[in-house]
Amino acid sequence: MNETPERTAFDWDTRFRDDDTPWERPDLHPAVADWTQAGELAAGCSVIIPGCGRAPELGHFARMGLAATGADISPTAIAWQRTQLAEAGATATLIEGDVLAWRPEAPADLVYEQTFLCAIPPRLREAYEHAVFDWLKPGGHLLALFMQKEEKGGPPYGCSLEAMRILFPAERWIWPDDNRFIPYPHPSLGGKPELGGILVRR
Ligand SMILES: C[S@@+](CC[C@H](N)C(=O)[O-])C[C@H]1O[C@@H](n2cnc3c(N)ncnc32)[C@H](O)[C@@H]1O
Numbered sequence: 556m557n558e559t560p561e562r563t564a565f566d567w568d569t570r571f572r573d574d575d576t577p578w579e580r581p582d583l584h585p586a587v588a589d590w591t592q593a594g595e596l597a598a599g600c601s602v603i604i605p606g607c608g609r610a611p612e613l614g615h616f617a618r619m620g621l622a623a624t625g626a627d628i629s630p631t632a633i634a635w636q637r638t639q640l641a642e643a644g645a646t647a648t649l650i651e652g653d654v655l656a657w658r659p660e661a662p663a664d665l666v667y668e669q670t671f672l673c674a675i676p677p678r679l680r681e682a683y684e685h686a687v688f689d690w691l692k693p694g695g696h697l698l699a700l701f702m703q704k705e706e707k708g709g710p711p712y713g714c715s716l717e718a719m720r721i722l723f724p725a726e727r728w729i730w731p732d733d734n735r736f737i738p739y740p741h742p743s744l745g746g747k748p749e750l751g752g753i754l755v756r757r
Contacts, residue, residue, distance in 0.1 A: 565674075565710060571609065571631040577743045578670045578711070579608070583615055585739055586751040590698055595753065596621065601663040603690050605654040605683075606671030608632045616667070617645035626650035626657060655682045662692040670749075673702035673711035684722050691756040697728075700739065700749040716750065729755040 570576055590596045598620030607613050607625035609632050616623040617640060625647055627633050633651045640647055650657055655675075666687050675683060687697055704713035716733055723730070731752050738748040 568629040568631050571629050576609070580742055583611055584669055584700065586700060586737070587612060587615065589737065589751070595696060595698060596665070600665055602665040602667055603659065603663045604667045606674060607636060609635045610669060612667060612669065613647055614639045614643050614645055617647040618643060623647040624650060624659065624663070626654035628653055655679060655686050658689055662695065663690055664692060664695050666690055666697045668697060668699045670700070670702060670711065673709065673714050677712050680722055688727060688756055693756060695756045697754040697756065699754055700751050703748045703750060711744065723754055727757055729757060
């Protein structure tokens, strides 16, 4: 068999403990500045970051005054977020475990998707769409950064807009025009672009 095996046993916690994390950006994702300027990310909003890892966006959103929730399966990443928040004197909710099986007490205004969907095995994508739909209020926004990658296998697994339009069907999501997606090249990961755009939950 020449197929690339699905790396279901991908050990995220080992990757964090070994500092083997090529998906991490050196600073905030540039989309954060764009979405802040556009008023999408604003104090008082609630935001969920699934698979937050050690992304600095969680602490940034908390310091901005958003009610931020970060969820991750890796205890090392969650411990790192807890330390960062404490050092900054910021508050956020941290959930340790399988975020696809988790539901919040109350739905949120925003979900911030950054290299989580591309990290999970594609067979879990439907569960992801159901979870994001449940996490959001009607009219809530999915701030999506869809990783573009032609090669098969992963992680990261490519999230073409064609595949995303099937995953997030128009009966459940209001889509922007394709030309309203902004490409943000990743500084590592071979410069692969992530397409930034906003889907509205019906
Ligand atoms: C590629 S990393 C991205 C981390 C972060 N979003 C960033 O951009 O730096 C994928 C993250 O998803 C987490 N993860 C994978 N499967 C998960 C699951 N089922 N539930 C919660 N977190 C998960 C991993 O531990 C890891 O932190």
